[in-house]
Amino acid sequence: MTDDEVVMPATSAQGEDAANEPAARQGTARRLLAVLLAFEQDTQPLSLSEAARRADLPTSTVLRMLRELCDVRFLERVDGNRYQIGARLFELGMRAPVQRTLREVALPVMEDLYGATRENVHLGILDPDGVLVIQQLTGKRSVRTPASSGARLPAHATANGKTLLAFAAPQLVEQVLQRGLPRITQHTICSRRELEEQLQEIRERGWAMAKQENSLGTMSVGAPVIGLEGHAIASLSLVVPVNTSTEVQRFAHAVRTAANTISRLWAHTHPLR
Numbered sequence: 001m002t003d004d005e006v007v008m009p010a011t012s013a014q015g016e017d018a019a020n021e022p023a024a025r026q027g028t029a030r031r032l033l034a035v036l037l038a039f040e041q042d043t044q045p046l047s048l049s050e051a052a053r054r055a056d057l058p059t060s061t062v063l064r065m066l067r068e069l070c071d072v073r074f075l076e077r078v079d080g081n082r083y084q085i086g087a088r089l090f091e092l093g094m095r096a097p098v099q100r101t102l103r104e105v106a107l108p109v110m111e112d113l114y115g116a117t118r119e120n121v122h123l124g125i126l127d128p129d130g131v132l133v134i135q136q137l138t139g140k141r142s143v144r145t146p147a148s149s150g151a152r153l154p155a156h157a158t159a160n161g162k163t164l165l166a167f168a169a170p171q172l173v174e175q176v177l178q179r180g181l182p183r184i185t186q187h188t189i190c191s192r193r194e195l196e197e198q199l200q201e202i203r204e205r206g207w208a209m210a211k212q213e214n215s216l217g218t219m220s221v222g223a224p225v226i227g228l229e230g231h232a233i234a235s236l237s238l239v240v241p242v243n244t245s246t247e248v249q250r251f252a253h254a255v256r257t258a259a260n261t262i263s264r265l266w267a268h269t270h271p272l273r
Contacts (some may be wrong), residue, residue: 031057035065036074036089040129040152045082085150102234103135105269106225106262110137111234113258117251120145120239122220126164126172129179130155131235143218145240156181156195157188157213159222160235165195166202167224167232187212207252208235217242221251223259228267236262 038054039046046054052062066083069075076086106123114121114137123135131153138145155161155176165173181190189195202208207223214220222237236259238251 031055031061032065032069035062035069039075039083039085039142045078045084047082051083078264100224101269102266106135106234106236107260107263109261109265110135113137113238113254114139116254117238117240118142119251122160122237123225123234124153124158124160124237125234126155126168126176126232127159130176131158131161131164133160134234143239145215145218154182154214155182156190157184157210158237159208159220159239159264162195162198162202162208162210162237162238163222163224163237164232166199166208167226167230175205184214185212185216189213205245205254209248209252211245212242219245219248221248221255223252223256224263225259225266226263233266234262235259 035051036059038051048059048063048066050176051066052059055062066075066077070083071085074089075083078084085222092235102125103123110121110123117137118141120142121137122133124131124133126132129152132150133153143266153161155165158217165176177192177195181188181192181195183190189198198208209219209221211219218239220237220239222235224232225234225236227233236255238255240247240251244251
């Protein structure tokens with residue numbers, strides 16, 4: 001620096017701006033995350049007002065962020081003025097190491113199960129917000145369901161959810177149950193005591209059933225994929241028309257056989273060290 005170069009001291013305003021810049025970036029990131037998390041509660045597209053209410057942010061802020069997220073395909077606009085999870089965000093989530101490996105191990109078995117039944121086949125994992133469907137196989141003959149890959153379903157009203165609750169670590173089960181048991185159809189179990197009695201029955205027989213509890217006209221039958229520590233790391237289920245309930249034993253046998261096969265394959269690819 002030469003003698004005639006003058007270094008101007010930072011003004012108080014400049015100093016405040018510099019100090020506030022990281023906080024501003026953090027605030028933006030938190031608002032962006034709040035908008036994304038607005039879409040985790042269900043799989044239906046949200047309007048601007050619904051997204052703003054769930055994110056607890058001003059509508060103008062949410063609109064700007066929705067547009068930015070659509071630009072990078074984390075969200076997509078549908079039906080003119082509604083928004084849903086976009087392909088890029090879904091693909092990113094499916095790259096999570098455990099989910100990807102579990103799907104790779106399970107997929108051939110799921111394909112065999114679908115080939116034998118021609119019914120919906122779901123693979124789900126449990127988190128405090130419910131059951132995340134990480135893989136689904138379906139076809140033209142399969143009954144329509146509200147689930148799809150990447151969907152989150154209520155744990156207390158689905159066979160996959162009940163299976164996972166029955167065979168999961170107790171602390172995770174308690175987290176789920178503390179969120180309540182909302183009624184979805186007239187058949188949904190909303191009593192914690194009644195659900196806990198069902199979970200004990202599921203542990204004893206090795207499979208679960210949910211009949212029209214999450215969607216009318218459907219029945220699901222699920223069985224656990226057991227990990228190395230003896231807890232369920234996932235659940236495999238068939239979702240079938242409710243008028244096939246007389247075949248529940250056949251479905252249960254098929255699902256249990258497939259889930260046990262996935263458990264063995266998982267143990268083979270992830271041996272204890």
